[in-house]
Amino acid sequence: MTKVWIKRSLPWLVVIGSLGLWQLTCTVLQIQSFILPDPIDVTAALMKFPKAIFINAMYTLFSTLTGFALAVAFGLALGLVVGASRTVYDGLYPIMIAFNSVPKVAIVPVLVIWFGIGVVPAIITAFAISFFPIVVNVATGLATIEPEMLDVMRVLGASKWKILVKIGIPRAMPFFFASLKVAITLAFVGSVVAETVASNAGIGNLMIAASARFDVPLIFAGLVVIAAMGVILYEFFAYLERRVTFWAVRENGMVS
């Protein structure tokens, strides 16, 4: 009973504790608000432009989720192909690693030349930065099927397709959901980075505009909004993971 209560309240306590420490540091060291605003200043900035912040947040959320949805569709498909076929794996891996090694900030200027300022560069950057972990995880899930499991299927005369549907895809689901939690937070990074360079709207753009006016509390307000959206979406996918792949997340599974 008390253990459950501690487990539930601990994340909130840590957040409140961190905010308190932040506030205390700023107050005691008398740090100027344009260098590091304290939580009260940030809250004030949030309250000052609630409508502008909300609209820009929705804009960022839209480009993030669109890019993420593309990454899920593309990443899942590519992951299944790469994981199911050794030949495709060998052929595609080097180029995928090369692509992933390119800093995504570096491609934003190119995207601006191609698509102009707007929502498209943000969507593409969110997609580009978040699809790789999905591919790798899904492929790993498929590639690590126990050989005996495959023998059981092959002895029954199962086709490659049947093995993929009956064993491969369900087996890859825990890996897939684990990657979604990483990918959604990365997608925010991508869209916000693109917005700071190549957009007229969104939280990234809001922060650039605020920094031009030395409105540091508003910059921090933007960061807080992104962090909050990230946590909410992460929790959503964690919830989905527990519902769909409950068989992989067993109780008392943690080594304690």
Added chain:
Amino acid sequence: MENVSFEECHRGSFVKLEDATIAYGGTGSALALSETSMSIRKGEFVAIVGPSGCGKSSLLKLVSGLHPAQKGSVTVAGRKVGGPLNICGMAFQNSTLLPWRTTLENVLLPLEIVEPHAARFRQQRTLYEDLARALIATVGLSGFEDAYPWQLSGGMQQRTSLCRSLIHSPEMLLLDEPFGALDPFTREELWDVLQDLWLKKRPTVILVTHDLREAIYLADTVYIFSPRPGRILSRTEIDLPRPRQLQHTYAPHFMEMTHALREQIVSGSRK
């Protein structure tokens, strides 16, 4: 497909190995199984015993068509084996159940794959479920149909695995140390479960095991294999009446047989 001589059909040889050789990693490398010939009747219960790494599991892969023979030939049910046959059921030491499926769903798996069941699985699901429930009941797992494998004990998982290997009524059952990881009491309990299932359905069984008592208790014929590369050292017919009972394993006659076969394994390993 290769024609079988009238004589072979007459003798009723269901599985036939002729000078079958398996090498892993291509020719020239270490042999897993060397020029093995054996003949198994339809419905015969064969046990293969030998030290670790004597190619026992390779033999199962050969017979099931999972692994080709480098030399020699394998014939099952009058046909030369070229690829996986779909007349087999298989069970391993590790139960290899799917953790996202319940006991019932795990047992149903072969019916979703093997024809003609797979084609009519959707329409006749309730019928197949009844079939699976009945089989689950015969191995003493009633009440656990909706449990997941990770909620079952090792013995219960192996019972489920046995059901899965038998649900599509395969003509041949290939068992690779299915009771190897169980405690002695559960193991002996499952011997009887397997014996009952075999007496009821009479598939041809090839059981690979380390346990001589298990081999003698269950099999009609016990083959002793030499260490790598595996060769047949001896073939012994067990003429104990069926159904066999556990107390028989403590009878002097049974003990003598166990010791005699044990001697062969030990002296074979020394060479």
